[in-house]
Amino acid sequence: MSFDTNITLPDPATGRAVYRQHARDWLAANLPEHMLADSLNWRAPTLDESIDWEAAMHKAGLAGMTWPVQYGGHGLTLREHLAVNKEVGALMMPESVSSIGKELAGPIIMAVGTEEQKSTFLPRILAMQDMWCQGFSEPEAGSDLARLRTRAVQEGDSWRINGQKIWTSGAAKAQYCFLLTRTGTVADKHRGMVMFAVPMNTPGIRVAPIRSIDDKESFAEVFFDNVVVPDSARLGAPDEGWSAAIRVLSIERATNRMYRPWRVEAELTFLIRACKSDPALAGLLSGSHARSRIGAAQAEIDGLKGLIESAVDQMVAGAPIGARGSLSKLYWSETHQSLVALALDMLGGVGPKSSPLARRAHDYFNNAYLFARAETIYAGASEVQRDIIAQRILNLPTELQA
Numbered sequence: 001m002s003f004d005t006n007i008t009l010p011d012p013a014t015g016r017a018v019y020r021q022h023a024r025d026w027l028a029a030n031l032p033e034h035m036l037a038d039s040l041n042w043r044a045p046t047l048d049e050s051i052d053w054e055a056a057m058h059k060a061g062l063a064g065m066t067w068p069v070q071y072g073g074h075g076l077t078l079r080e081h082l083a084v085n086k087e088v089g090a091l092m093m094p095e096s097v098s099s100i101g102k103e104l105a106g107p108i109i110m111a112v113g114t115e116e117q118k119s120t121f122l123p124r125i126l127a128m129q130d131m132w133c134q135g136f137s138e139p140e141a142g143s144d145l146a147r148l149r150t151r152a153v154q155e156g157d158s159w160r161i162n163g164q165k166i167w168t169s170g171a172a173k174a175q176y177c178f179l180l181t182r183t184g185t186v187a188d189k190h191r192g193m194v195m196f197a198v199p200m201n202t203p204g205i206r207v208a209p210i211r212s213i214d215d216k217e218s219f220a221e222v223f224f225d226n227v228v229v230p231d232s233a234r235l236g237a238p239d240e241g242w243s244a245a246i247r248v249l250s251i252e253r254a255t256n257r258m259y260r261p262w263r264v265e266a267e268l269t270f271l272i273r274a275c276k277s278d279p280a281l282a283g284l285l286s287g288s289h290a291r292s293r294i295g296a297a298q299a300e301i302d303g304l305k306g307l308i309e310s311a312v313d314q315m316v317a318g319a320p321i322g323a324r325g326s327l328s329k330l331y332w333s334e335t336h337q338s339l340v341a342l343a344l345d346m347l348g349g350v351g352p353k354s355s356p357l358a359r360r361a362h363d364y365f366n367n368a369y370l371f372a373r374a375e376t377i378y379a380g381a382s383e384v385q386r387d388i389i390a391q392r393i394l395n396l397p398t399e400l401q402a
């Protein structure tokens, strides 16, 4: 695959609309058709193809928009980030294979890393030379992350790490893990937590992939058995791990994959196109039941777009992300689950004699339905988001009365 990367990026002073048009034009000219899930020529890209594609996107100004130029970024604002995300979302293109590096590890390195860590790690993330995984969750510590047990003991200029992580997305392909550990015991709760940037090829690390309901092995258990890293691998101060972790989680909830409402809208468009392409399904679009659900889905999508736009306005104005990220997380995950459930209901009658596009949509939405089960769990389960909204946004009492 070859892409046009010999381009001059638009001057941001010309406005967001121009930047968005640049993104639209470049994607239209460069995105291979086989990467579009709503194309009959779709096939899953290989990892190498995804890496090449994402490296080209970065060179074309469509990744690292907000990162400083000195670290390989484009030095723009969240507004250009959002403008690009709208175009990325409007196309049924593959999910990034490096979103954890670009959207979580990168911002956290920028926030707490040393100058050397920033200049070493950040350009390599954007150039797709390194992929990262996030080592937070453990068998006994998910929603209640403060119960994690993985232990880091300082030995002179190095640290010895022992413990286990679970559900670590992309661990099998990652070059680095940003790993949350503790120096003391679980009784210390959020005190004494330390974060590290650990190369995944360090002796003592074992990755055991987990097969999920969609028959993929996208996450893993990761075991740390006497893993020794230098003190220079520490991200932030020795006691800064918890505040850094909270920052990662709020970024994850608010800004990670900001294209979601536009992607859910593209999925809805795909569903309607697929139904129209097949005489047996086309009639569904005239039925009041399907029409009211489609209308409700579009209303949810529009609400979600408004939420994202206003969050960007607030962040550009300097307001912290804070608990409001929980609103976006809760809303997009539940909106997406109801959309894919609608799609499966509508495409339930698809069989070998259905139109090719209806069969493609059936395959796509079957898969999306299975993965969407995880969306109300990862990055903080819905129940936990509701708790945060109740307590930190609405200031409701923490105790329920009978």
Ligand SMILES: Cc1cc2nc3c(=O)[nH]c(=O)nc-3n(C[C@H](O)[C@H](O)[C@H](O)COP(=O)(O)OP(=O)(O)OC[C@H]3O[C@@H](n4cnc5c(N)ncnc54)[C@H](O)[C@@H]3O)c2cc1C
Pocket (backbone or CB within 6 Å): 133, 134, 135, 136, 137, 138, 139, 140, 141, 142, 143, 144, 166, 167, 168, 169, 170, 219, 374, 377, 378, 379, 380, 381, 382, 383, 384, 387
């Ligand atoms: C696809 C996928 C990818 C993931 N990728 C990563 C990754 O890359 N790195 C990583 O570190 N982790 C990852 N995770 C883990 C994810 O963050 C956890 O699954 C999540 O935090 C929930 O924790 P848990 O699974 O231990 O469930 P638990 O915390 O045990 O929760 C079980 C149930 O109890 C409910 N519950 C828990 N606490 C409360 C409460 N206070 N009030 C009400 N209900 C509550 C939950 O909502 C849930 O329904 C991933 C998970 C999935 C599904």
